[in-house]
Amino acid sequence: MKDGQLDDTDRHILRTLSRDGRISNQKLADTVHLSPTPCWHRVKALEEAGYITGYVATLDQRALGLPDTVIIEVTVDRHDDEIFKAFSDALAELPEVMEAYLLSGEYDYLIKVAVSGTEGYERFLRQKLYKLPGVRHTRSTFALRCLKRAPSVTP
Known part of the structure; x- marks a missing residue:
């Protein structure tokens, strides 16, 4: 991310994390075609810039008795x-x-x-x-x- 602008790799990271917030850094790096350290730095930069505001578990409301x-x-x-x-x-x-x-x-x-x-x-x-x-x-x-x-x- 340069000058607050997302590039294609940043967007790929965000799409991947939005589908699986628990993905390991290694698997994320493989998915977006980076080595682990630069991938980790990009994720941290996206968090610090406010593009990633948190990670959550999605609960099944039916299983919780509220279908x-x-x-x-x-x-x-x-x-x-x-x-x-x-x-x-x-x-x-x-x-x-x-x-x-x-x-x-x-x-x-x-x-x-x-x-x-x-x-x-x-x-x-x-x-x-x-x-x-x-x-x-x-x-x-x-x-x-x-x-x-x-x-x-x-x-």
């Missing part, structure tokens, strides 16, 4: 910094929430939640989401099937 995904749109009752902060902070503490976005448009938030069927969904709504500060209105949709899931964008 269903619900997309929930939320409107809060006031649009001020205090409500946005209180809602966002409380939402971040809920383990069922896999993703959450502050939106422009008709709804204020879009939340992706893992639940166990309609009973798990109702429990999440009544015991957790509706108790968060500022919730005025929600609209929910059950996902029937995931067509694509990627942990990050691929360069």
Whole structure:
């Protein structure tokens, strides 16, 4: 990486790591056609430059007893910094929430939640989401099937 610009080798490293974050440096180096030391230096440079922000294990929500995904749109009752902060902070503490976005448009938030069927969904709504500060209105949709899931964008 020169002057903050990614070259083809950097992109190849990022693509490979996005598919397998546990790959050994030796195997990564072989995959991207480098020797191990320069490969390790490139990975460290990509981490330091912020292209790589972490490494995670992807968990199977079905195996964890939460096979269903619900997309929930939320409107809060006031649009001020205090409500946005209180809602966002409380939402971040809920383990069922896999993703959450502050939106422009008709709804204020879009939340992706893992639940166990309609009973798990109702429990999440009544015991957790509706108790968060500022919730005025929600609209929910059950996902029937995931067509694509990627942990990050691929360069």
